[in-house]
Amino acid sequence: MHIVVPIKEVPDLVEELEVNAAGTDLDREYLKYKINEWDEQALEEALCLKDEAGATVTAIAADTGDVDTYLFTALAKGADRAIKVTGNFARGGDNHTTAAALAGVIGGLGADLVLGGVQAPDDLDGQLPVLLAAQLGLPCVSVVSGVTLNGGTATVRQEYSGGLMAEIDVTLPAVVGVQAARQAPRYAAVSKVRQLMKTVTLEEVAAGSDGQGSGLRIRRLYRPEAAGHAEMIEGSAEEQAKRLFEILAERKLVRR
Amino acid sequence: MGATVLVVGEQLDGVLSDTTYELAALARQLADGGSVIVAGGGPGFESGAGTIAADTVCVLDGAQMADYLPEAYAAAISALAADRGAELVLAATSAVGLDTAAAVAASLGAPLVSYVVGATREGGALVTTSQLYGGKLLAESEVDGGRVVLTVVPGSTSGEAGRGSAGAVENVAAAAAPGRMSFRRMIRPEAGGVDITKEEILVSVGRGIESQENIEMVEELATAIGGTVSASRPIIDSGWLPKVRQVGKSGVTVKPKLYLAVGISGAPEHLQGMKDAELIIAINTDANAPIFDVADYGICGDLFDVVPALTECATANA
Numbered sequence A: 001m002h003i004v005v006p007i008k009e010v011p012d013l014v015e016e017l018e019v020n021a022a023g024t025d026l027d028r029e030y031l032k033y034k035i036n037e038w039d040e041q042a043l044e045e046a047l048c049l050k051d052e053a054g055a056t057v058t059a060i061a062a063d064t065g066d067v068d069t070y071l072f073t074a075l076a077k078g079a080d081r082a083i084k085v086t087g088n089f090a091r092g093g094d095n096h097t098t099a100a101a102l103a104g105v106i107g108g109l110g111a112d113l114v115l116g117g118v119q120a121p122d123d124l125d126g127q128l129p130v131l132l133a134a135q136l137g138l139p140c141v142s143v144v145s146g147v148t149l150n151g152g153t154a155t156v157r158q159e160y161s162g163g164l165m166a167e168i169d170v171t172l173p174a175v176v177g178v179q180a181a182r183q184a185p186r187y188a189a190v191s192k193v194r195q196l197m198k199t200v201t202l203e204e205v206a207a208g209s210d211g212q213g214s215g216l217r218i219r220r221l222y223r224p225e226a227a228g229h230a231e232m233i234e235g236s237a238e239e240q241a242k243r244l245f246e247i248l249a250e251r252k253l254v255r256r
Numbered sequence B: 001m002g003a004t005v006l007v008v009g010e011q012l013d014g015v016l017s018d019t020t021y022e023l024a025a026l027a028r029q030l031a032d033g034g035s036v037i038v039a040g041g042g043p044g045f046e047s048g049a050g051t052i053a054a055d056t057v058c059v060l061d062g063a064q065m066a067d068y069l070p071e072a073y074a075a076a077i078s079a080l081a082a083d084r085g086a087e088l089v090l091a092a093t094s095a096v097g098l099d100t101a102a103a104v105a106a107s108l109g110a111p112l113v114s115y116v117v118g119a120t121r122e123g124g125a126l127v128t129t130s131q132l133y134g135g136k137l138l139a140e141s142e143v144d145g146g147r148v149v150l151t152v153v154p155g156s157t158s159g160e161a162g163r164g165s166a167g168a169v170e171n172v173a174a175a176a177a178p179g180r181m182s183f184r185r186m187i188r189p190e191a192g193g194v195d196i197t198k199e200e201i202l203v204s205v206g207r208g209i210e211s212q213e214n215i216e217m218v219e220e221l222a223t224a225i226g227g228t229v230s231a232s233r234p235i236i237d238s239g240w241l242p243k244v245r246q247v248g249k250s251g252v253t254v255k256p257k258l259y260l261a262v263g264i265s266g267a268p269e270h271l272q273g274m275k276d277a278e279l280i281i282a283i284n285t286d287a288n289a290p291i292f293d294v295a296d297y298g299i300c301g302d303l304f305d306v307v308p309a310l311t312e313c314a315t316a317n318a
């Protein structure tokens, strides 16, 4: 069983996001990046499947900037292989280009299952798993929480609202967009990541082609002008709490 | 000159989804005098087909249409889109929409635009607005002519104009799919426990709380003001609170008298489940958190300071 997990770096949303001078992209100079949180879920599910019944887990990322850390972290968590796909990639590049490049490499890996994060916060032109599936000509199920393997079949749980789920059998090879792993993602010991960085060389594969791009042109990236932004309560924490309590009390929203 | 717009309709558990009406309404605007076709399958879609305001509603017929199967749905919609010469295909940002949209886009060789909250025509070009970075920024993009597929965020347009009666309801044989998927069963959430949709005061906790132990602080506040604790998805995924407490797209939709959001950023998937609460108050360290755009009152501050202070106030004034 060979499980491939594509990993993408995304801006850390907790940080201030500034728009560049042209107004068409983020100002990426001082931007902090992190691994897409849903890719972390996908990796966790892959590692759980490996723990359960044995599998080769390969993490793969397009070289958009500083992806080495994520790949070494995947190895430290228990992935068997880590592949960096090199080529003409930029941070904030489109997913069609990334999917084409990754599909070119994944197609040659003999993957049984591709587990990707269901979405990323910057997916303007579609989500990676569904684009990959289209490129690879494989069946795909998105928004999955829970995967089990049975020989040549994966049984996946596709999640809808209110905890309602469908259980679907998919013939392998297949692509799955993971919403949540069966357990919270494990941590990698920082010491182990550091040690791997010193002793292991990441596999590097050059992307086959530049892809065709997304067919979209961003004209403007901007902060939403909120129709009704919250009235902000100022002061010290105690003052804020006191004012907030008054607001609740005035509206009889404090029940005891 | 109008365009043919195809809407990917959907149902859940025998009920036609609200998003289908929303997309039908948006399709009418974008058709520019052209025709609106809504297509879908499953018992809920079939029974609701006549209530969709579209020129044509196509009920997809076939053995693989009774229960939703991504591959079968995508194959049927792709074939229909090609057959009817759809220039624009609209799907929802949902499990069904995500599965279907990319497959249809690939089959049509069309660009795909995600997280769409608005779309208009400017001459020959389609101009879309997408909600990126967890709702923190909007991206206006332009797609040149040809065919385009959009996935639209639920609730971003009104479904009012999409409700009415269908011009015609047609049964269409679903195109065959490769047959690499089969449906096993639906799994229903366990009944019992708290029903947060019935609570009037919700104190909702998000990832800002940092650890399971800290949730106690929020429980104390809820007790002090007579409310119930609910949460954002990551809290549930971490196993810190049970699934029945989850508010949002994949949780439940709540409309309490008070929704107090503590350490919740206000991602689109969360807002989908609580933006119609009567009074929304948010506590967050990030002044740019999208939750403040839907809140009535906001406190830009550290929950670890504000929450205990508020609990103290409530306790002292009891």
Ligand SMILES: Cc1cc2nc3c(=O)[nH]c(=O)nc-3n(C[C@H](O)[C@H](O)[C@H](O)COP(=O)(O)OP(=O)(O)OC[C@H]3O[C@@H](n4cnc5c(N)ncnc54)[C@H](O)[C@@H]3O)c2cc1C
Binding pocket: A014, A118, A119, A143, A179, B134, B205, B206, B207, B208, B209, B231, B232, B233, B234, B235, B246, B247, B248, B249, B250, B251, B252, B262, B263, B264, B265, B266, B267, B268, B269, B270, B273, B283, B284, B285, B286, B289, B301, B302, B303, B304
């Ligand atoms: C298909 C799908 C369905 C989904 N369904 C749901 C759903 O039903 N419900 C849901 O909630 N999410 C859902 N999500 C996830 C959603 O996209 C977000 O990831 C999630 O809502 C984020 O939760 P959060 O706000 O708690 O965490 P974050 O986005 O990480 O936000 C934490 C916030 O806490 C603030 N903070 C940090 N420290 C403090 C402090 N000391 N004091 C005050 N504030 C602090 C930060 O500024 C930040 O704004 C879904 C995602 C997908 C892909």
Ligand SMILES: Nc1ncnc2c1ncn2[C@@H]1O[C@H](COP(=O)(O)O)[C@@H](O)[C@H]1O
Binding pocket: A187, A188, A190
């Ligand atoms: N790299 C990390 N980042 C965040 N939390 C961590 C990290 N490593 C460990 N933890 C948390 O700290 C706890 C103790 O971890 P340990 O370092 O293994 O003793 C774990 O249960 C994790 O929840």
